[in-house]
Amino acid sequence: xxxxxxxxxxxxxxxxxxxxxxxxxxxxxxxxxxxxxxxxxxxxxxxxxxxxxxxxxxxxxxxxxxxxxxxxxxxxxxxxxxxxxxxxxxxxxxxxxxxxxxxxxxxxxxxxxxxxxxxxxxxxxxxxxxxxxxxxxxxxxxxxxxxxxxxxxxxxxxxxxxxxxxxxxxxxxxxxxxxxxxxxxxxxxxxxxxxxxxxxxxxxxxxxxxxxxxxxxxxxxxxxxxxxxxxx
Amino acid sequence: xxxxxxxxxxxxxxxxxxxxxxxxxxxxxxxxxxxxxxxxxxxxxxxxxxxxxxxxxxxxxxxxxxxxxxxxxxxxxxxxxxxxxxxxxxxxxxxxxxxxxxxxxxxxxxxxxxxxxxxxxxxxxxxxxxxxxxxxxxxxxxxxxxxxxxxxxxxxxxxxxxxxxxxxxxxxxxxxxxxxxxxxxxxxxxxxxxxxxxxxxxxxxxxxxxxxxxxxxxxxxxxxxxxxxxxxxxxxx
Numbered sequence: 001x002x003x004x005x006x007x008x009x010x011x012x013x014x015x016x017x018x019x020x021x022x023x024x025x026x027x028x029x030x031x032x033x034x035x036x037x038x039x040x041x042x043x044x045x046x047x048x049x050x051x052x053x054x055x056x057x058x059x060x061x062x063x064x065x066x067x068x069x070x071x072x073x074x075x076x077x078x079x080x081x082x083x084x085x086x087x088x089x090x091x092x093x094x095x096x097x098x099x100x101x102x103x104x105x106x107x108x109x110x111x112x113x114x115x116x117x118x119x120x121x122x123x124x125x126x127x128x129x130x131x132x133x134x135x136x137x138x139x140x141x142x143x144x145x146x147x148x149x150x151x152x153x154x155x156x157x158x159x160x161x162x163x164x165x166x167x168x169x170x171x172x173x174x175x176x177x178x179x180x181x182x183x184x185x186x187x188x189x190x191x192x193x194x195x196x197x198x199x200x201x202x203x204x205x206x207x208x209x210x211x212x213x214x215x216x217x218x219x220x221x222x223x224x225x226x227x228x229x230x231x232x
Numbered sequence: 233x234x235x236x237x238x239x240x241x242x243x244x245x246x247x248x249x250x251x252x253x254x255x256x257x258x259x260x261x262x263x264x265x266x267x268x269x270x271x272x273x274x275x276x277x278x279x280x281x282x283x284x285x286x287x288x289x290x291x292x293x294x295x296x297x298x299x300x301x302x303x304x305x306x307x308x309x310x311x312x313x314x315x316x317x318x319x320x321x322x323x324x325x326x327x328x329x330x331x332x333x334x335x336x337x338x339x340x341x342x343x344x345x346x347x348x349x350x351x352x353x354x355x356x357x358x359x360x361x362x363x364x365x366x367x368x369x370x371x372x373x374x375x376x377x378x379x380x381x382x383x384x385x386x387x388x389x390x391x392x393x394x395x396x397x398x399x400x401x402x403x404x405x406x407x408x409x410x411x412x413x414x415x416x417x418x419x420x421x422x423x424x425x426x427x428x429x430x431x432x433x434x435x436x437x438x439x440x441x442x443x444x445x446x447x448x449x450x451x452x453x454x455x456x457x458x459x460x461x462x463x464x465x466x467x468x469x
Contacts, residue, residue: 008338061443064406064446064447065447067407068408069422070443072422073440076439077440079435080433080438171303174304184304197316198313201313205301208305212300213300
């Protein structure tokens with residue numbers, strides 16, 4: 001039993017060193033996903049078939065297929081086509097060869113589709129009166145969007161958006177399958193090197209648990225701030 | 233274009249039959265895991281709503297830990313650690329021979345069900361809480377037995393409340409079943425896609441096909457869910 005605990009503790013330094021990569025994946029994909037997702041949601045609700053149909057199709061396909069398949073499709077599939085094209089000769093190729101670039105792309109697109117669905121609901125649920133009031137005092141379409149619709153929508157769906165960030169954090173574990181040594185990938189390397197089956201996985205679980213709890217705690221002040229108008 | 237058609241040939245030369253059976257394998261894994269996770273969800277939801285602090289503690293720990301950890305990690309943990317320890321315990325208890333091993337397929341399905349069960353617990357708990365007390369008391373009053381009340385009064389109303397959550401979990405489990413492909417060769421969709429892509433070097437084509445077949449499962453599921461929603465809500469509107 002003592003050995004068991006020592007083995008788990010011995011895994012921790014390597015795992016903690018890998019944690020920043022997990023957080024980087026989460027943060028970058030989270031931010032890009034939120035920005036792209038906002039545009040997707042607006043395109044979906046724009047009423048222009050040329051914008052709303054592609055947005056709807058993208059959201060449906062991404063949400064309807066497993067993230068792991070998307071990751072493989074982008075990492076192996078896109079890599080296969082780009083490897084034979086002009087991109088190979090360009091200055092971008094050294095970056096493109098990295099699994100990280102493909103993974104970030106896959107996670108960002110996935111997150112964008114899920115965020116867009118949440119934001120679509122939030123934008124639709126804004127009461128008509130708010131928008132009419134904004135128009136009545138002479139706000140332009142963009143001003144209405146920027147000052148009224150988006151702040152209200154983000155405030156309303158923030159709990160869902162933050163739980164989507166947690167889901168994203170957990171799904172970054174899948175990046176270990178495309179050669180990225182984040183938390184999960186590092187745990188599997190330790191598994192192979194030390195020939196221990198349980199200890200690296202349990203240590204990895206401990207680190208994830210702490211990160212998830214910390215991230216949840218960090219989101220709470222943000223939620224309070226964006227919904228501060230509710231406490232009159 | 234013609235080569236892509238050749239890839240889809242039936243039999244040893246093409247991948248058509250492999251993908252055909254993989255499609256049903258994914259459905260099979262998802263269905264069994266879903267059934268098991270529903271049973272686990274029901275059990276732990278009752279634990280959560282029980283008066284025993286001990287049972288509430290168990291269920292609370294289960295849902296908190298499983299929902300805080302990545303699905304992939306949980307599936308690996310259950311597949312390697314929990315199954316391994318259970319095997320050792322059974323062997324040392326003398327219940328089975330020393331070469332005893334759980335079947336990898338069932339261990340993988342159980343791992344998937346174990347993860348999904350934690351989310352199921354929360355959905356079912358909310359559904360159970362939404363059943364009005366009066367109906368249950370009325371059922372007691374006319375002399376229904378516990379199982380009768382559950383089957384005729386609680387269950388139909390709970391299902392109505394939790395259908396959207398249950399539907400989301402079904403869609404989730406079909407997609408999470410792809411994670412099982414990292415455990416071994418069970419012949420489900422992603423594993424088949426992986427083999428086909430590696431053998432032909434047509435990564436884009438075969439992963440695209442895999443994604444398409446998963447999308448087909450989602451589309452079919454949505455149609456069934458829509459029908460079920462109508463059926464469960466009959467008499468309401």
